[in-house]
Amino acid sequence: GESVGLHLPTLSVQEGDNSIINCAYSNSASDYFIWYKQESGKGPQFIIDIRSNMDKRQGQRVTVLLNKTVKHLSLQIAATQPGDSAVYFCAENRLEYGNKLVFGAGTILRVKS
Amino acid sequence: SAVISQKPSRDICQRGTSLTIQCQVDSQVTMMFWYRQQPGQSLTLIATANQGSEATYESGFVIDKFPISRPNLTFSTLTVSNMSPEDSSIYLCSVESRGPFNEQFFGPGTRLTVL
Numbered sequence: 001g002e003s004v005g006l007h008l009p010t011l012s013v014q015e016g017d018n019s020i021i022n023c024a025y026s027n028s029a030s031d032y033f034i035w036y037k038q039e040s041g042k043g044p045q046f047i048i049d050i051r052s053n054m055d056k057r058q059g060q061r062v063t064v065l066l067n068k069t070v071k072h073l074s075l076q077i078a079a080t081q082p083g084d085s086a087v088y089f090c091a092e093n094r095l096e097y098g099n100k101l102v103f104g105a106g107t108i109l110r111v112k113s
Numbered sequence: 114s115a116v117i118s119q120k121p122s123r124d125i126c127q128r129g130t131s132l133t134i135q136c137q138v139d140s141q142v143t144m145m146f147w148y149r150q151q152p153g154q155s156l157t158l159i160a161t162a163n164q165g166s167e168a169t170y171e172s173g174f175v176i177d178k179f180p181i182s183r184p185n186l187t188f189s190t191l192t193v194s195n196m197s198p199e200d201s202s203i204y205l206c207s208v209e210s211r212g213p214f215n216e217q218f219f220g221p222g223t224r225l226t227v228l
């Protein structure tokens with residue numbers, strides 16, 4: 001069936017470097033995407049979102065890029081810090097289905113000091 | 114964003130018993146959602162809970178196993194019935210924001226272990 005998936009299960013980066021977490025989706029009708037961060041023992045925390053009519057959206061130290069041609073979504077974290085260590089999930093929200101979120105598999109980000 | 118709390122935060126239960134998980138929000142919300150996150154895995158939507166109507170369950174989840182209540186706009190419960198070790202998971206509730214993009218915010222989760 002249709003799904004949202006990730007390329008890399010684990011990403012290790014040096015503190016201060018930039019991180020890029022990738023996500024592929026299969027449904028071209030998806031119209032809204034969200035990135036969540038989940039720290040150990042906590043619920044997912046909203047990071048940033050993007051609508052399908054946009055290619056890029058920036059937040060504080062984070063940027064989401066959407067490439068609809070290849071159905072690819074990425075999260076870029078600038079100057080990665082130890083506090084960024086967590087599992088990152090992309091999620092697809094199809095508004096036609098009443099805001100149901102379909103989550104990707106998740107990427108573990110480990111920041112080395 | 115809404116402040117969401119869940120009770121209990123964790124529990125260890127015996128096979129065959131049931132556990133009711135509570136989700137409380139600090140503001141009125143129309144839509145609440147219940148998710149399951151099995152160990153080391155991603156989140157899967159169990160059901161959508163709207164006030165004043167029966168919950169809508171996703172494929173693979175049934176009301177007899179996961180009955181849900183939604184008595185008002187700030188509260189919901191999820192019961193995990195007749196538990197087995199396969200039900201060991203984190204159970205999370207989420208709410209839809211009132212912002213322009215309808216993003217969802219999550220509670221801290223309930224970590225359930227079934228022996």
